[in-house]
Amino acid sequence: MATASHRQSVISRALDYLRDLARRREFALALGTGNLKARNANTGLGILWWVLNPLLLGAVYYLVFGVIFPGRRPDNFLVYLLSGMFVFHFTSQSMTGGANSIISNAKLLANLRFPRLILPISALIEAASGFLVSLGLLVSIAVITGQASITHRILYLPVVIGVHLLFNLGLGAMTARLAVPFRDINNLIPYINRIWLYLSPIIWPLSFLDDAEPWVRTAIRLNPMYDFIGLYRSALLGSPIIADHVIGAVAAALVVGFLGIGLFVKYEGHMVRYL
Amino acid sequence: MVDRVSVRYRPYVDRKPTLRRSLASLRSRATTEVVALDDVSFRVEKGEAFGIVGRNGAGKSTLLRVMARTLRPNEGRVVVNGRASTLLQLGVGFNPELSGRRNVYLGGLASGLRRAEIDQVFDDVVEFAGLGEAIDRPVKTYSSGMFSRLAFSVSMHLDPDIILLDEVLAVGDAEFRKKGIQTMRQLLERSGTIVFVSHALPQVVDFCSRAMWLDAGRVRLIGPSADVVEAYQGSLR
Structure with missing residues (x-):
């Protein structure tokens, strides 16, 4: 009886929080687009840098692994590499953006009352805008180079993006939560990202898994980016959809999403103390 | 109340x-x-x-x-x-890289107003702050007096x-x-x-x-x- 009423209050509090968030959606949007604009106000190419960064990084890896050490690469290595790079970049941006979102808005937090999840959400909006542009670029490159053809599977794209958004929000909320008391996190994130990049199927072809050590294969299979990148490649590049990817991505999004948001919301009343 | x-x-x-x-x-x-x-x-x-x-x-x-x-x-x-409108610090929610116009909206939205409500008071906010044409310049180009006037003007129009x-x-x-x-x-x-x-x-x-x-x-x-x-x-x- 007591547990039931407790659960009830958790649910109703969660609903209140969601209502509060929905009421402030214009603020989240204005903050996200404002930051996007401000960040690029002083560079000549502006918002294009969001796309250029993963593109140039992809070009570097293409030069190293596609040209200098060609080895065993898939025929469509360019779009294979770029698709992985863009998807990965979105997640890693959500992570760094989330970690910075609280600290760089310390003044807002100290002075105004609003659901704090607005801040990681606005960081996510900022990252997602760039990601959508880069997906457009990817499709154009795929069509122009003839390395992939657009199939009916592109209709799954909104669903894939939706699941990915939940995953990224959870991750961003988690890093935001941790970065408030432990600023040290910001120094660690680039290294975590680097290892994560190498454990994701971006610069190495899927055939690499066939002769990898069993523990390496397990580690990669447990990496949610393996599933997300696989799903994006199905939707955009026409490869068949693999059930394991669907299960892996949805499970990761649900666990990371709700865990991250839950940890964040539980902590948000204490944040101001540490800023 | x-x-x-x-x-x-x-x-x-x-x-x-x-x-x-x-x-x-x-x-x-x-x-x-x-x-x-x-x-x-x-x-x-x-x-x-x-x-x-x-x-x-x-x-x-x-x-x-x-x-x-x-x-x-x-x-x-x-x-x-x-x-409650809090004025613990001036210009909360302002982004200096953006124009005064965008900052009026950012500041208002941050304080809990809706976009439509800000539309209604926007002209009064600019008038009260006495900024005129400068409202479309980035806030970082403002003098500290101009900045304070704009921020204070936004706070005064929140209707708290x-x-x-x-x-x-x-x-x-x-x-x-x-x-x-x-x-x-x-x-x-x-x-x-x-x-x-x-x-x-x-x-x-x-x-x-x-x-x-x-x-x-x-x-x-x-x-x-x-x-x-x-x-x-x-x-x-």
């Missing part, structure tokens, strides 16, 4: 825990706690201007943050009836029931200060409530009906503003 009851709270503002300190505190649980506010209770009535005076570090800003409910007290609670002011009238030129005080008097006439932290003691006496003297996190005296300011000034000599 506005009947504010602030009850007791006792927040401790502790040090930022870095990883090292957290590890250290695992060994010894004894961490030094700073008591910013110690068992403070008072009540501000609707339509009243209430002053808070005290030395630096007495806990005045912490108290306003607790009242703005951005800082959760360790003990006690705060009850606020009405829409309660305003929490922290030393913000110290900025801007004399004419603007006069305009600000005028606006606050108008708010009081509409039976709004103002809580006012200031070191400008004559202003507190002039403006507030009652005041509180805060000393090292504790209430020393609450009463008519003239008496409280006199007692506080006496302690400074």
Whole structure:
């Protein structure tokens, strides 16, 4: 009886929080687009840098692994590499953006009352805008180079993006939560990202898994980016959809999403103390 | 509508825990706690201007943050009836890279207004701030006076029931200060409530009906503003 009423209050509090968030959606949007604009106000190419960064990084890896050490690469290595790079970049941006979102808005937090999840959400909006542009670029490159053809599977794209958004929000909320008391996190994130990049199927072809050590294969299979990148490649590049990817991505999004948001919301009343 | 009851709270503002300190505190649980506010209770009535005076570090800003409910007290609670606009710092939510126009919207949205509501008051905000064409220039190109005027103007158009002011009238030129005080008097006439932290003691006496003297996190005296300011000034000599 007591547990039931407790659960009830958790649910109703969660609903209140969601209502509060929905009421402030214009603020989240204005903050996200404002930051996007401000960040690029002083560079000549502006918002294009969001796309250029993963593109140039992809070009570097293409030069190293596609040209200098060609080895065993898939025929469509360019779009294979770029698709992985863009998807990965979105997640890693959500992570760094989330970690910075609280600290760089310390003044807002100290002075105004609003659901704090607005801040990681606005960081996510900022990252997602760039990601959508880069997906457009990817499709154009795929069509122009003839390395992939657009199939009916592109209709799954909104669903894939939706699941990915939940995953990224959870991750961003988690890093935001941790970065408030432990600023040290910001120094660690680039290294975590680097290892994560190498454990994701971006610069190495899927055939690499066939002769990898069993523990390496397990580690990669447990990496949610393996599933997300696989799903994006199905939707955009026409490869068949693999059930394991669907299960892996949805499970990761649900666990990371709700865990991250839950940890964040539980902590948000204490944040101001540490800023 | 506005009947504010602030009850007791006792927040401790502790040090930022870095990883090292957290590890250290695992060994010894004894961490030094700073008591910013110690068992403070008072009540501000609707339509009243209430002053808070005290030395630096007495806990005045912490108290306003607790009242703005951005800082959760360790003990006690705060009850606020009405829409509170906090003016703890000017230009909260502003992004200096963006134009004044965008910042009016950002600041308004940050304070809880809807876009449509800001549309309605936008022209008045610019007029009040006296910015004219400059509203479309990036805020980082503004002089500090222009910045303060815009930020203050945004806050004055939020149509709040309660305003929490922290030393913000110290900025801007004399004419603007006069305009600000005028606006606050108008708010009081509409039976709004103002809580006012200031070191400008004559202003507190002039403006507030009652005041509180805060000393090292504790209430020393609450009463008519003239008496409280006199007692506080006496302690400074």
